[in-house]
Amino acid sequence: MDHRIYLDNAATTRMLPGVFEAMRPFFCEDYANPSSAYSFAGEVAKKVSDARSVIAGAIGADGKEIFFTSGGSESDNWAIKGVADSLRDKGNHIITTTIEHHAVLNTCAFLEKDGFEVTYLPVGENGLVSPDELEKVIRPSTILISVMFANNEIGTIEPVAKIGQIAHKHGVLFHTDAVQAFGHVPIDVGSMNIDLLSASAHKINGPKGIGILYVRSGIRLSNLIHGGAQEHGKRAGTTNAPAVIGFAEAVRIALGKMDKRISYETGLRDRLIDRVLEEIPYTKLNGDRRMRLPNNANFSFRFVEGESLLIMLDRKGICASSGSACTSGSLDPSHVLLAIGLPHEIAHGSVRITLSDETSEEDINLTVDALRETVERLRGMSPLYEDFVTKQKG
Amino acid sequence: MSQVTEYSEKVLDHFSNPRNVGQIENASGVGTVGNAKCGDIMRMYLDIDENNIVRDARFKTFGCGAAIATSSMATELVKGKTVEEALKVTNKAVMEALDGLPPVKIHCSLLAEEAIHAALWDYAQKNGIMIEGLKPPVNDIEETEEFYTMQGEGK
Numbered sequence: 001m002d003h004r005i006y007l008d009n010a011a012t013t014r015m016l017p018g019v020f021e022a023m024r025p026f027f028c029e030d031y032a033n034p035s036s037a038y039s040f041a042g043e044v045a046k047k048v049s050d051a052r053s054v055i056a057g058a059i060g061a062d063g064k065e066i067f068f069t070s071g072g073s074e075s076d077n078w079a080i081k082g083v084a085d086s087l088r089d090k091g092n093h094i095i096t097t098t099i100e101h102h103a104v105l106n107t108c109a110f111l112e113k114d115g116f117e118v119t120y121l122p123v124g125e126n127g128l129v130s131p132d133e134l135e136k137v138i139r140p141s142t143i144l145i146s147v148m149f150a151n152n153e154i155g156t157i158e159p160v161a162k163i164g165q166i167a168h169k170h171g172v173l174f175h176t177d178a179v180q181a182f183g184h185v186p187i188d189v190g191s192m193n194i195d196l197l198s199a200s201a202h203k204i205n206g207p208k209g210i211g212i213l214y215v216r217s218g219i220r221l222s223n224l225i226h227g228g229a230q231e232h233g234k235r236a237g238t239t240n241a242p243a244v245i246g247f248a249e250a251v252r253i254a255l256g257k258m259d260k261r262i263s264y265e266t267g268l269r270d271r272l273i274d275r276v277l278e279e280i281p282y283t284k285l286n287g288d289r290r291m292r293l294p295n296n297a298n299f300s301f302r303f304v305e306g307e308s309l310l311i312m313l314d315r316k317g318i319c320a321s322s323g324s325a326c327t328s329g330s331l332d333p334s335h336v337l338l339a340i341g342l343p344h345e346i347a348h349g350s351v352r353i354t355l356s357d358e359t360s361e362e363d364i365n366l367t368v369d370a371l372r373e374t375v376e377r378l379r380g381m382s383p384l385y386e387d388f389v390t391k392q393k394g
Numbered sequence: 395m396s397q398v399t400e401y402s403e404k405v406l407d408h409f410s411n412p413r414n415v416g417q418i419e420n421a422s423g424v425g426t427v428g429n430a431k432c433g434d435i436m437r438m439y440l441d442i443d444e445n446n447i448v449r450d451a452r453f454k455t456f457g458c459g460a461a462i463a464t465s466s467m468a469t470e471l472v473k474g475k476t477v478e479e480a481l482k483v484t485n486k487a488v489m490e491a492l493d494g495l496p497p498v499k500i501h502c503s504l505l506a507e508e509a510i511h512a513a514l515w516d517y518a519q520k521n522g523i524m525i526e527g528l529k530p531p532v533n534d535i536e537e538t539e540e541f542y543t544m545q546g547e548g549k
Contacts, residue, residue: 305433307458308409314398315410324433324458333433345430381415381462383437383454384430 005318005363009203009295010152010180010354015246016205022249023207026242034239035230044241051248058251059197060188061214067231068244071211072179075198076103076146078213078224078235079175083144083196084111085222087173091141095172097121097129097158098339099151104177105335108146117141125341126288127156135166144173149181149197153323153336153352154287155296157185164193173219179203179211183254184293185262195219201243205356206250210243261357265294268355268364272297275368280375286340286350295355298323300342301371303385304349304378306333312374313351318367323350345384401459402493408463413470416452423520425512425531428505434461438469438509442517446477453509460499467491468506477517481528483510508532 006014026044034045052063069075084094096108098120108118119137123129129147138145145167150157160176167174175196178187182197183204189197197214201207215221215234227236254261273285282302301309306324313320323334324347332338333347342350353367379385398406418424422442428435434457441450451469455462467488472480485503489495495503512531518524 303456305457305461308462311398311401311406311409311459343431345433348430348433381412381454382456383426383435384456386417386437386454 003317005359005367007353007355007359007363007367008319008321009356010155010352011321012202012208013205013356014358015202015207016250016253018253019206019246019249023242023246026245030241034241035228048239048241048244051244054248055212055251056214058183058187058255059194059199059214060190062217064232065214065217067213067215067235068239068247069211069213069235070209070240071202072101072177072198072200073103074224075200075211075213076101076177077107078221079196079198079215080104080107080144080146081111081224082221083173083175084114084116086220087143091139091143092116093119093139093141094144094146095119095121095134095137095142096146097123097148099123099127099154099156099336100146100148101152101177101179104146104148121147123156123339126291127151127154127286127336127340128288128291129158129163131159131162131166134163135170138166138170138172142170142172144175146175146177149176149178149187150185150293150296151287151336152180153334154298154340155180155293155354156287157181157291157293160194161192167195168193180293183251183258184295186258189214189216196221201247201250204250204254207243207246210240210247212247257357262294264357265355265359268359268361269294269297271361272353272355272364272368275364276371279368280372283375284346286337286342293354296352297354298350298352300337300346300350301375302346302349303382303388304375306348306350308378309349309351309371309374312377313367313370316370316374318370321352321354323352324348398459400496401463402495404491404493405460405463405495408466408492409459412453412462412466414450414452414466414473415454417454418450418452421452421513423513423515423517425509425514425516427508427512427531428457428461430456433457434502434505436461436465436505436509438465438513440472440480440513440517442477448472448475448477448480457502457505458499460495460502461505463492464488464495464502464506465509468510472510477514477525480510481514481525483507 032041056063056066164174173195177198179200182199195216200211225236284300286298306322323337337347418439421439423440426437437454439452443449453465455465471483485507489503
């Protein structure tokens with residue numbers, strides 16, 4: 001393969017060399033455990049503390065409110081199980097949505113076995129949660145609302161500020177899984193009334209295996225990981241200093257170029273969407289056209305199946321992702337695509353393309369050409385397309 | 395998870411360069427099996443001559459890489475065979491000819507076997523003959539009207 005076009009940045013991103021350089025000294029040289037007493041450790045502890053402040057600043061929080069975790073999934077698990085446990089005397093009802101990441105959905109399903117009741121709020125066909133509908137399902141026993149900031153498959157940005165306002169009006173805690181949004185779009189936990197927020201480093205060119213849970217000061221949250229006194233006794237385990245420092249460097253870089261990046265990616269994304277819808281018939285854009293992440297496009301190509309489309313793209317050097325059942329090992333296509341009302345057979349033919357600021361215009365042009373050729377080729381093999389054409393003629 | 399790296403070279407070859415794609419006008423037998431809801435539909439066309447020999451086989455498939463590769467291999471395996479021999483082309487034979495399939499894709503080879511059987515059944519029905527050992531196909535095609543009427547944002 002002479003040139004790889006990586007368009008799966010919602011899955012993970014390339015770690016920037018600058019981030020790697022920032023981490024490097026903390027493996028073989030400054031390797032001390034920051035919890036230790038000597039000055040060798042103190043220097044690492046200082047770097048970790050600075051990193052915490054940088055990350056806190058990215059969402060308008062205080063360093064004391066940032067807790068390092070192993071990543072987005074742990075943060076989601078902790079936020080939901082932690083609130084459920086600490087507030088179980090107050091109530092047993094949780095509200096979330098049908099399009100959350102499995103880290104949220106499966107955690108809620110786990111709690112349902114433990115006596116909690118969960119309302120899975122449906123979304124509209126654009127993938128947006130209705131704040132009015134959400135307000136209607138709040139009960140006196142509701143202890144937590146968990147709605148993602150932006151969806152990982154269809155890129156829809158949810159009305160988080162409005163939801164936070166409603167949650168607080170009813171005295172309910174609000175958690176948001178911001179794994180796809182953090183560092184990509186502006187977030188302010190204060191004005192958005194966010195009480196708990198999950199984020200991850202590897203979605204913003206940082207290292208894998210490190211994330212944060214933001215916990216608004218004053219909130220009681222039971223531990224998920226018990227043990228030593230790290231993270232103010234709230235999350236045990238030796239601090240992953242190199243990863244924390246790399247995370248902060250990735251945040252620093254992301255914040256520095258956020259405006260430029262948003263406008264670049266949005267332009268590229270819109271050209272991609274416009275060309276695909278214009279040049280490939282029987283194609284639909286999934287997710288809201290306007291309220292979406294700058295780097296996300298998700299299409300359904302009727303009469304073709306996503307996995308075969310992905311393999312053909314792969315053979316042309318293009319890395320993308322699909323909501324097809326065949327890529328997940330289950331019989332059902334993506335729960336998100338079904339939640340926005342796509343019939344199974346159309347959901348099977350979906351492809352997610354997520355750009356980065358390193359994606360070039362040329363990459364996008366090549367991708368559209370490859371998509372057009374591949375979809376045409378697969379339709380030529382598709383009995384569904386054959387029947388469709390026959391019906392059109394008849 | 396199924397990944398490209400789990401497919402054998404043969405599967406990738408038959409997927410990338412599928413043999414015998416297309417349809418046969420006035421085919422001796424046509425069989426369609428699978429279910430669009432589950433993401434796989436195979437249609438097989440057979441041209442069978444007066445000596446009961448499969449002169450040509452063609453297919454159209456909506457499905458994953460393995461579904462396309464097994465369809466392609468199934469058409470290759472039945473070509474030139476007598477009807478009786480074609481009936482004995484099992485999913486195992488299709489799989490072996492492809493140097494194996496990832497476990498989650500084994501159902502694709504079953505679908506290929508069913509497609510052959512369905513096309514042979516259609517041939518037998520059209521000619522009013524009985525083929526020993528051939529059972530009527532289980533038709534689980536479920537093409538929702540929605541599928542044909544849904545309006546895309548494109549053309």
